[in-house]
Amino acid sequence: MTLETVLAWSTARSVMLTTLGLLIAIPISRTIGQTLGHAATKPTAQKFWIAAALLPLFVPDLLVGFAYRLVSAQLLHSVAATEALYAVLLLTRIVALQFAVQLMLPCSAVSLEALHSWKLILHRNRKWWLTWLRLQVSGPARAPLVAWLGGAMLCFQEFETAALLQIDRHPIVWTVWLFDAHAAGEPLSSSLNLAAPALAVQCVWLIPCLWLLLSGSVLPTYAAVDMRTDHSRVLTLFATTAIVVSLGLVLCWPILSNATELGGGIRNLIGTHSLWARSQQVLASLTECTLAAYLALQLCSFARFIKPRSLKLVLVLPGLCSPLVLSLSLLAAFQLPVLHRWYDTWLPMLLGHVLLLLPRAMLLVTVLNCLTPAAAQHSGDLLFSANHPPTKTSARQLSWTMHKRKWLLAVAILTHWCFWDVTIAATLRPVTFEPVVTRLYNEMHYGHTETLVAMTGLALLIPALMFTVAGLVWQRIETVGTE
Amino acid sequence: MARAGEMRAAGIVVSVLLASMWLLTRQSGDVDSESQLVVYCAHDATYAEQVIQLFEQQTGITVEVRFDEEANKSLGLTNLLIAEQNNPRCDVFWNNQTLGTIRLQHAEILQPYRSQNADRIPNQYKDEAGYWTGFAGRLRVYLVNTDHLSATEDVVNKVLQQGSLSRVAIAQPLFGTTLSHYSVLMAAWGEDRLKAWHAEIHERGIREVRGNSMTKDLVAEGMCDVGFTDTDDAFVAIDAGKPVAMVPVRLESGQTICLPNCVAIIKNCSQLDNAQKFVDFLLSADVEVLLANSGARQIPLGTVKQSQLPPEVLELQTWAADGVSLTGAADVNQQVLDWLTAEYTGQ
Numbered sequence: 001m002t003l004e005t006v007l008a009w010s011t012a013r014s015v016m017l018t019t020l021g022l023l024i025a026i027p028i029s030r031t032i033g034q035t036l037g038h039a040a041t042k043p044t045a046q047k048f049w050i051a052a053a054l055l056p057l058f059v060p061d062l063l064v065g066f067a068y069r070l071v072s073a074q075l076l077h078s079v080a081a082t083e084a085l086y087a088v089l090l091l092t093r094i095v096a097l098q099f100a101v102q103l104m105l106p107c108s109a110v111s112l113e114a115l116h117s118w119k120l121i122l123h124r125n126r127k128w129w130l131t132w133l134r135l136q137v138s139g140p141a142r143a144p145l146v147a148w149l150g151g152a153m154l155c156f157q158e159f160e161t162a163a164l165l166q167i168d169r170h171p172i173v174w175t176v177w178l179f180d181a182h183a184a185g186e187p188l189s190s191s192l193n194l195a196a197p198a199l200a201v202q203c204v205w206l207i208p209c210l211w212l213l214l215s216g217s218v219l220p221t222y223a224a225v226d227m228r229t230d231h232s233r234v235l236t237l238f239a240t241t242a243i244v245v246s247l248g249l250v251l252c253w254p255i256l257s258n259a260t261e262l263g264g265g266i267r268n269l270i271g272t273h274s275l276w277a278r279s280q281q282v283l284a285s286l287t288e289c290t291l292a293a294y295l296a297l298q299l300c301s302f303a304r305f306i307k308p309r310s311l312k313l314v315l316v317l318p319g320l321c322s323p324l325v326l327s328l329s330l331l332a333a334f335q336l337p338v339l340h341r342w343y344d345t346w347l348p349m350l351l352g353h354v355l356l357l358l359p360r361a362m363l364l365v366t367v368l369n370c371l372t373p374a375a376a377q378h379s380g381d382l383l384f385s386a387n388h389p390p391t392k393t394s395a396r397q398l399s400w401t402m403h404k405r406k407w408l409l410a411v412a413i414l415t416h417w418c419f420w421d422v423t424i425a426a427t428l429r430p431v432t433f434e435p436v437v438t439r440l441y442n443e444m445h446y447g448h449t450e451t452l453v454a455m456t457g458l459a460l461l462i463p464a465l466m467f468t469v470a471g472l473v474w475q476r477i478e479t480v481g482t483e
Numbered sequence: 484m485a486r487a488g489e490m491r492a493a494g495i496v497v498s499v500l501l502a503s504m505w506l507l508t509r510q511s512g513d514v515d516s517e518s519q520l521v522v523y524c525a526h527d528a529t530y531a532e533q534v535i536q537l538f539e540q541q542t543g544i545t546v547e548v549r550f551d552e553e554a555n556k557s558l559g560l561t562n563l564l565i566a567e568q569n570n571p572r573c574d575v576f577w578n579n580q581t582l583g584t585i586r587l588q589h590a591e592i593l594q595p596y597r598s599q600n601a602d603r604i605p606n607q608y609k610d611e612a613g614y615w616t617g618f619a620g621r622l623r624v625y626l627v628n629t630d631h632l633s634a635t636e637d638v639v640n641k642v643l644q645q646g647s648l649s650r651v652a653i654a655q656p657l658f659g660t661t662l663s664h665y666s667v668l669m670a671a672w673g674e675d676r677l678k679a680w681h682a683e684i685h686e687r688g689i690r691e692v693r694g695n696s697m698t699k700d701l702v703a704e705g706m707c708d709v710g711f712t713d714t715d716d717a718f719v720a721i722d723a724g725k726p727v728a729m730v731p732v733r734l735e736s737g738q739t740i741c742l743p744n745c746v747a748i749i750k751n752c753s754q755l756d757n758a759q760k761f762v763d764f765l766l767s768a769d770v771e772v773l774l775a776n777s778g779a780r781q782i783p784l785g786t787v788k789q790s791q792l793p794p795e796v797l798e799l800q801t802w803a804a805d806g807v808s809l810t811g812a813a814d815v816n817q818q819v820l821d822w823l824t825a826e827y828t829g830q
Contacts, residue, residue: 181828291500
């Protein structure tokens with residue numbers, strides 16, 4: 001199968017799935033948006049529904065692929081069935097992303113009155129239509145468009161689940177095809193050439209996505225809607241079903257089918273005195289990934305000052321080349337005499353992870369900046385200059401709520417994505433360090449399901465615990481105590 | 484003020500994270516570099532760790548080991564060694580099969596070493612010039628689900644010779660031991676017959692999956708009746724109590740396919756003395772016995788005390804005695820890879 005065919009399949013799959021995903025994500029966003037705008041809805045219920053809808057985005061691809069690998073193998077002779085399974089699993093993640101985008105982005109930067117006024121103009125020439133289009137794109141269509149583009153990119157970049165579900169023949173995923181081509185002996189230069197068209201496809205999605213994100217910064221508003229109407233009831237039923245099915249597929253089934261192994265796995269780890277060693281492995285991976293996430297976010301923050309804006313794109317290009325091409329390029333670079341002294345250190349892996357995270361970090365930073373308007377930020381900063389201690393305490397609390405809590409969450413999200421990346425960790429790690437995710441892969445191979453489940457538990461629990469503790473400590477530092 | 488505070492906080496965060504990274508991975512930081520050794524190991528970590536720890540206890544040499552990942556096994560250590568050719572950080576390569584090591588030999592990445600312990604290994608499993616030496620092999624086998632079929636050579640051959648193969652699984656031959664299997668077949672049959680056979684089994688609907696591990700799972704779970712795999716994967720299923728049994732893959736000549744581990748020293752490595760000690764250790768009878776008693780049940784290729792071997796390995800030894808020489812397979816390995824690359828990726 002040629003590169004052109006592979007790319008055509010991957011692009012078509014991305015376009016179809018992100019369109020389908022949007023049709024599901026919009027009702028979910030509206031339903032949960034209604035609960036946000038509805039005074040009668042309890043905050044706990046709101047948080048529950050938001051968490052439930054977002055959760056599939058954070059279930060690692062690797063684990064989803066592992067849970068469904070045998071189902072996929074059974075379907076091997078039916079291309080349609082295999083593709084359908086892959087599509088359903090991908091859809092859960094795409095819908096979650098699209099929901100997140102719509103939840104965070106403003107509903108519209110253009111008021112309904114403005115749109116109505118524009119429609120009243122009688123002379124509908126080319127200029128009218130262009131402006132009408134611009135108003136739609138920066139207005140009601142902005143959030144769905146960003147969600148559509150984000151979903152397409154997420155689908156296009158996917159590798160781990162496709163590899164484990166064996167989406168490697170007809171039709172195929174370009175990331176798996178590239179892996180196979182390189183594994184079969186393609187030199188790095190050739191792999192880079194093969195990745196270039198895929199990079200171009202992603203730029204076609206990324207550039208408008210960034211442009212749309214940078215084109216407005218109005219806070220989200222949730223209109224209070226009467227939830228007792230029939231239309232709302234249908235909407236709510238559809239959204240609830242979609243969330244439940246999604247969680248059932250990517251969370252409940254993998255947990256239920258492996259839960260019985262957890263106890264035995266923990267006993268194995270304790271019995272072989274490896275519980276601490278594995279926890280240490282998780283902590284080491286977590287630390288490196290947190291540093292990578294933090295640096296990626298800082299770089300994106302500094303990128304605000306880069307002029308011209310198009311140069312920012314250079315920062316995100318390596319991360320769009322696929323982890324395979326990125327890691328192989330860095331491997332080759334660190335073989336050069338000028339860089340070789342740092343080869344067997346943390347630096348190549350750290351650099352690889354930072355570059356991998358930069359596109360996602362840039363999107364996150366843009367979204368975060370949208371969420372905290374400059375005026376509100378400035379007002380908060382002004383409070384710091386007050387000589388009145390209670391005012392300063394209020395300023396800190398405000399700063400925590402408006403700014404720092406969101407950034408901590410962004411670091412946590414990026415760390416999570418980085419933590420579960422296999423390719424860069426496997427290729428660029430120093431000899432003395434074995435990332436927990438590569439160990440997990442090997443446990444899958446040996447069929448040590450008990451140990452695998454126990455280690456997965458540790459790999460999910462320890463980072464969650466560490467970030468919760470870090471959040472609580474930071475919040476305490478920020479909100480307690482005065483000058 | 485606020486900006487200065489943020490910069491200070493950023494500095495603290497980065498420092499704390501860097502210090503934590505150092506603390507969490509400094510296990511070997513205090514070790515004298517002359518008593519260190521870097522080993523790249525493609526054998527499964529679960530089994531190899533025990534052997535390496537024993538070497539460390541016996542010699543006081545600290546081994547920094549990099550295991551291959553199943554995730555990118557095919558890309559893994561052989562390609563990494565080629566990439567590091569000009570600045571090697573690895574001293575010894577412990578490969579879990581031979582053909583990849585021969586590829587490194589052709590790329591002039593290895594240096595010869597004739598260990599005294601290599602004398603106990605039959606000539607067919609070692610390089611004449613001493614660039615690599617094989618030990619502790621595994622066999623290509625058919626894994627049979629005994630709930631569905633009798634695990635005999637006749638029954639398996641009958642299944643493979645006619646009818647649908649929709650309940651037979653094989654790993655994609657671009658990678659791993661299935662690639663070695665194909666190379667052995669090309670050496671035995673020639674290119675045209677191998678291509679015809681490959682086309683025929685696909686026309687008859689064989690299930691091609693991405694690895695031997697998946698093949699094993701399909702047979703063990705009853706989704707397939709027969710799978711082409713290796714003895715170490717087969718034992719994972721047998722030990723898990725699955726209804727499976729093994730039958731050796733045999734060529735028309737009656738020969739089996741035994742794929743030994745093999746060890747080689749990297750050219751221009753920094754710890755040559757320690758590397759030679761490690762090679763001597765791996766080629767000892769004790770290590771072959773240890774690997775035979777591990778979960779992988781690897782088959783000793785040299786002479787060992789039979790009383791020290793588990794019964795299942797004694798049976799495998801009789802099959803391995805019929806092992807085909809891999810010299811012919813090594814000669815055509817690249818040819819097979821080129822053909823399969825074109826077949827699977829269009830390149």
